[in-house]
Amino acid sequence: MNNYLLVEDDEIFLFLHEHMIKIFDPTAEVSTMKSSLVAVQYLDDLIRNGEKMPDCILVDLNMPEMNGFQFLEFCSPHMNGPMQHVHVYMVTSSLYESDREKALSYSFIKGFKEKPLSKQVVDEIAALLKEESGSQSCMD
Amino acid sequence: MSRLKDFLNIDGSLQRQGGASESILVTKGNQVHLFLLYLAGVYMIVFALINYYYDDKVVAAIVNVCSLPFVILSYYFFKRGWTIASKLLNLTQIIIVIILIFLVTRSQYGPNNGDSILVFFIPVFIGTMIVFQGKEKKFGYIFAFCILILMSFLILSDFHLGSDPAYTQKQIQRELALNLIGAAIATIMEVIFILLVSNRIDEELIKTNRELDNFVYSVSHDLRSPLLSVKGLLSLMLERKSGDEALNQYLGMAEKSVNHLDDTIREILAYSRNSRLGISMETFDLKTMAEQIFADLRFVVEDNFSFRIEADGSTEMLSDKSRVNTILRNMIGNAVKYRRPDIADPYVLLSLGRNAKGDVTITIADNGEGISKDKLEKVFDMFYRGTSTGQGTGLGLYICREILNKLDGTIRIQSDIGRGTTIAISLPQRASN
Numbered sequence: 001m002n003n004y005l006l007v008e009d010d011e012i013f014l015f016l017h018e019h020m021i022k023i024f025d026p027t028a029e030v031s032t033m034k035s036s037l038v039a040v041q042y043l044d045d046l047i048r049n050g051e052k053m054p055d056c057i058l059v060d061l062n063m064p065e066m067n068g069f070q071f072l073e074f075c076s077p078h079m080n081g082p083m084q085h086v087h088v089y090m091v092t093s094s095l096y097e098s099d100r101e102k103a104l105s106y107s108f109i110k111g112f113k114e115k116p117l118s119k120q121v122v123d124e125i126a127a128l129l130k131e132e133s134g135s136q137s138c139m140d
Numbered sequence: 141m142s143r144l145k146d147f148l149n150i151d152g153s154l155q156r157q158g159g160a161s162e163s164i165l166v167t168k169g170n171q172v173h174l175f176l177l178y179l180a181g182v183y184m185i186v187f188a189l190i191n192y193y194y195d196d197k198v199v200a201a202i203v204n205v206c207s208l209p210f211v212i213l214s215y216y217f218f219k220r221g222w223t224i225a226s227k228l229l230n231l232t233q234i235i236i237v238i239i240l241i242f243l244v245t246r247s248q249y250g251p252n253n254g255d256s257i258l259v260f261f262i263p264v265f266i267g268t269m270i271v272f273q274g275k276e277k278k279f280g281y282i283f284a285f286c287i288l289i290l291m292s293f294l295i296l297s298d299f300h301l302g303s304d305p306a307y308t309q310k311q312i313q314r315e316l317a318l319n320l321i322g323a324a325i326a327t328i329m330e331v332i333f334i335l336l337v338s339n340r341i342d343e344e345l346i347k348t349n350r351e352l353d354n355f356v357y358s359v360s361h362d363l364r365s366p367l368l369s370v371k372g373l374l375s376l377m378l379e380r381k382s383g384d385e386a387l388n389q390y391l392g393m394a395e396k397s398v399n400h401l402d403d404t405i406r407e408i409l410a411y412s413r414n415s416r417l418g419i420s421m422e423t424f425d426l427k428t429m430a431e432q433i434f435a436d437l438r439f440v441v442e443d444n445f446s447f448r449i450e451a452d453g454s455t456e457m458l459s460d461k462s463r464v465n466t467i468l469r470n471m472i473g474n475a476v477k478y479r480r481p482d483i484a485d486p487y488v489l490l491s492l493g494r495n496a497k498g499d500v501t502i503t504i505a506d507n508g509e510g511i512s513k514d515k516l517e518k519v520f521d522m523f524y525r526g527t528s529t530g531q532g533t534g535l536g537l538y539i540c541r542e543i544l545n546k547l548d549g550t551i552r553i554q555s556d557i558g559r560g561t562t563i564a565i566s567l568p569q570r571a572s573n
Contacts, residue, residue, distance in 0.1 A: 012369040019376060062361055093364045095406055096357065097462045115365075116372025119379070120439040 004030045005054040007039040009063040024122040036066040061092035079108040169273035256319040261291040263326035407535035427455040452493035463543045470536040475506035499566040507560035
């Protein structure tokens, strides 16, 4: 069962993406956060208490207070530690090649996806999660 | 919303921009005029003192009598907001003083003595072009033209009143030195001023462009976000597969319209960026770029559609990455858009190579609908759409050609209706390898 965290300031996209994921990855559990500041606080608490991380984080790019890149900056130092198995994706309506390049320059990011999420993209994300959890359980 | 309002008021913002770039020049012109007024005041006093000291009492008196009242009146006019009158008065005063000095020295010391004062016409001429800006510009041209005529006339004329003893050699040298130094200082200052202002205008333009780019970025984001959420909601509705065929049809049509609008926004954005932004060269791999585009389009097409790449040698190139990406995305997008799903093996084939000149060649071939001969020459026109299927925006190929013009590239298109289209692009390589 995959655990998703959606970080997005637009309520409709939050609703939409939550439903998309639940439809195409029926066993998924989805939590949503309207602000990246709240999300960062939440992740920070999880790290501090040594609790289980979400399996996948989908973060928007253009958000007030703290944008997607700043969120990635927060994640960056933890990606070799407590967040190492978390799949981070950027989901955005940006058409700028420079945004894509900047996002993909973070070594840990799994993908730069266009809004809105489609069946194919959800399938792709879920497949990658499945693949990795498979290899992880092999290692265990 | 306020950003949107600004966006829709394109005429208004252009006028504001035009006004702003003009007002820099006008403000600067007025500043220079004021500076010249102060300079005239100070210079005239110093000049009069020097001449008084050397016993040229007549010249000193002329300078003082003719200058200071004019300078004060001109300053008064300027403060009242009568800038044209103020400028004309100031310039006229300077010219009158020059001519009077010229005539007096000729009359006192004989022809061709003290003619060097005429070099002051040069900075006055340049100054005239500088101080009259904006709507006053035509006065500047007329006045500058009059100065040239007057200068030629004075040089050629032989007019003088008396024929007293000529200047001593020393006096002539002193006059020449004073006049040349004065005129040279004024001219150099004006040239420096012109350079500084043009530099400043360049900076303003760069800043405006950068601001406009940020603005276009925000607007495209603000316009697309709600559109994409509608697109997502529509696909969610379609996913629920209601048994109502008519409803499904409506939803399908709505989805098509939303996609069309999204394509239009994308292309307007691409056009605006291409026309405003400078070229930024970098080395990148064409094959990787094409594969990324293929990956993005994979879910749009049926399973039997194939994306193929043929590469001859290295596919690295040096060019403007973002622009080349727009071209490839458009071309491959067209091949996908106008594919024929009814045939056995629909494909798009991208061939990368080099021609004899070393330019990069990109050939995009498909076996889709094709374009008829009569439409072929129009496909690069703005808003021209070859089909009535409502799929295209009529901007894609136009933008590609604009980009290729900017990158000094070429494009050739060949097509057979019903059999497919082949587009050949060449892009010059600069200092790559």
